[in-house]
Amino acid sequence: MVTINVAVLLAVVVIWRLRRRTEARSRFDEKLTVVIVLALGVLLAPTPAGQGILNILGQFTSGVSQASR
Structure with a gap:
């Protein structure tokens, strides 16, 4: 049986x-593309991959905000 995530x-x-x-x-x-991307975000958010992406983006934004000071 093949399962597709x-x-x-x-x-x-x-x-x-x-x-x-x-x-x-x-x-x-x-x-339609925006709706699909939002659905993908909702599916990825609770996963470890989603949390990793969130951490990377958080570090990036914090670095940018510190660099602009």
Whole structure:
């Protein structure tokens, strides 16, 4: 039996959608991409990978804010 992780499937869909040319996108396509990315974020947030991404982004933003002082 093959199982597909929903987060991995959504990540593939996001990458596939973002590779398309910008001129070929309609407003609906852009909104759908945003909804898919938000769903991917909700699925990744409670996982260890999501927590790692959060830590990296937190360190990055803290470094940027300290550098701007």
